[in-house]
Amino acid sequence: MRYLPHSAADRAHMLDAIGTASVDDLFAAVPKSVLGTFVPDLPDYQPEFAVEAHMRALARRNHAAGDGPFFIGAGAYRHHVPATVDHLIQRSEWLTAYTPYQPEISQGTLQMLFEFQTQVANLTGMDVANASMYDGSTATAEAVLMARRITRRNKVFVSGGLHPQYRDTVVTYLSGEEGLECLSPSPEGQGDIMDRIDTDTAAIVIQTPDFYGHIRDVSALAEAAHAKGALLIVVVTEIISLGLLEAPGALGADIVVAEGQSLGNPLTFGGPYVGLLACREKFVRQMPGRLCGETVDTEGERGFVLTLSTREQHIRREKATSNICTNSGLCALAFSIHLSLLGEKGLSRLARLNHARAIALADALAGTGKVEVLNRSFFNELTVRLPVPAAPVVEALAARGILAGVPVSRLEPGRGDVENLLVLAATELTTDADIAALVEGLNGELA
Structure with missing residues (x-):
């Protein structure tokens, strides 16, 4: 590669320093089937306007979330984002701001993060x-x-209702370590965790509303975990549900994590999104990421500081509290602006509207006589069982411009017991016409 400045001697010296015989050894962990040994067959040079025309043609082939009936959820949700959010985050003082390396001169960024x-x-x-x-x-x-x-224990139980991709991420983080047990996913329940908790258990991970849409009362599980000295981690993928449901902290959660995409952040083909993490104050020293605080300066004026930062990974490496060295600042700002525009009453109204739309969807699906709704309780997402495998039905409806949800088999491949299951979401943007189109499409495909 002509742009690399290192000579063969430089590269040999670096390989020797890290104890590697060749450059190929650096990529030994990558499967040979995905290692490219050829130069891609790219087209010849094209003028800029021709490339732009080609890219526009490709873009026109996309079917965006707003182009028709849309019932996809499963961790990423289509909500209305006020134009104010986009306008404010594109102001140069926000759009160009990055993580505060010199926090004392980044008062605007710190204040925003403090409010967030x-x-x-x-x-x-x-x-x-x-x-x-x-x-x-x-x-x-x-x-x-x-x-x-915190607990100095290794055993962790992951409930069967946790989003499969969240579960896989946990497994990846703990790859090769003992003590992680993921209960078998089931649309009927989270798995029997209560009887498994013992004095070696560090934590229980449970999601509510769970991947299948069920709302879980975690208070009894919190009591059982605390009785054995374990912690309860509650996961929320649809943050708007907390405008209607009781907060996990009031139910005994020790750590709450969530995806904040639903507020201020559009789907954007899967990211970037914004992760939320909150905990009891006594655990703050073990919290990953960074924490902004409020103080008073030498002149008595209100000011903001970076109270806690885990950038110790630069010197502690694997012993560090966390190797998360930044935060999703712009996405967090969008979240904060949207939530500020809604206010407490607005969030509650939005949550009730989402639930009402989901009830209308559930009633319409049950009314077909061909679809079994599995949920007794739900927020804006639910699971149905079709009389046939769900994936081909979803593909057929997509060809008709109806995005009919997520087949569970897509996220749980190889499991025959879930191939007929379909997870659907309804939000404030779901109309009666959308639901009618879905029902008509299902009746046609399931005839």
Whole structure:
């Protein structure tokens, strides 16, 4: 590669320093099937306007969430984002701001993060929240590591209702370590965790509303965990549900993690999103990420500081509290602006509207006589059982412009017991016409 400045001698010296015989050895962990040994067959040079025309043609092939009936959820939700949010986050003082390396001169950024933390703590019912993380799945994995540090135990139980991709992220973070037990996913329940808790248990991880849409009362599980000295980690993928449901902190959660995408952040083809993490104050020293605080300067004026930062990974490496060295600042700002525009009453009204739309969806689906709704309780997401495998039905409806949800088999491949299950979400943007189109499409495909 002509742009690399290192000579063969330089590279040999670096390989010798790290104890590696060749450059190929650096990539030994990568499967040979995905290692490219050829130069891609790219087209010849094209003028800029031709490239732009080609890219526009490709873009027109996309079917965006707002182009028709949309019932996809499963951890990422389509909500209305006020134009004010986009306008404010694109102001140059916000759009170009990055993590505060010199926090004392980043008062605007610190104040925003402080207000964001306050909002997250209020939503979750916890004492303290950090200044955001990458997304909900990695926040869940960090919470598991945090619980193991606090309790000095290794055993962790992950409920069957946790989002499969969140579960896989936890497994990846703890790869090769003992003590992690993931209960078998089931649309009927979270798995029998209560009887498994013992004095070696560090934490229980449970999601509510869970992946299948069920609302879980975690208070009894919290009592059982605390009786054995274990911690309860509650996961929320749909943050708007906390405008209607009781906060996890009030139900006994020790650590709450969530995905904040639903507020201020559009779907954007899967990211970037914003992870939320909040905990009891006594655990704050083990909290990953960073924490902004309020203080008074030498002249008695209100000011903000970076109270806690885990950038110790620069010197402690694997012994550090966390290797999360930044935060999703712009996404957190969008979250905070949207929540500020809603206010407490607005969030509650939005949550009730989401629930009402989901009730209308459930009633319409049950009315087909061909679809079994599995949920007794739900917020804005529910699971149905079709009489045939769900994935081909979803593909057929997509061809008709109806995005009919997420087949569970897509996230749980190879499991025959879930191939007929379909997870659907309804939000404030779901109309009666959308529901009618879905029902008509299902009746046609299931005839």
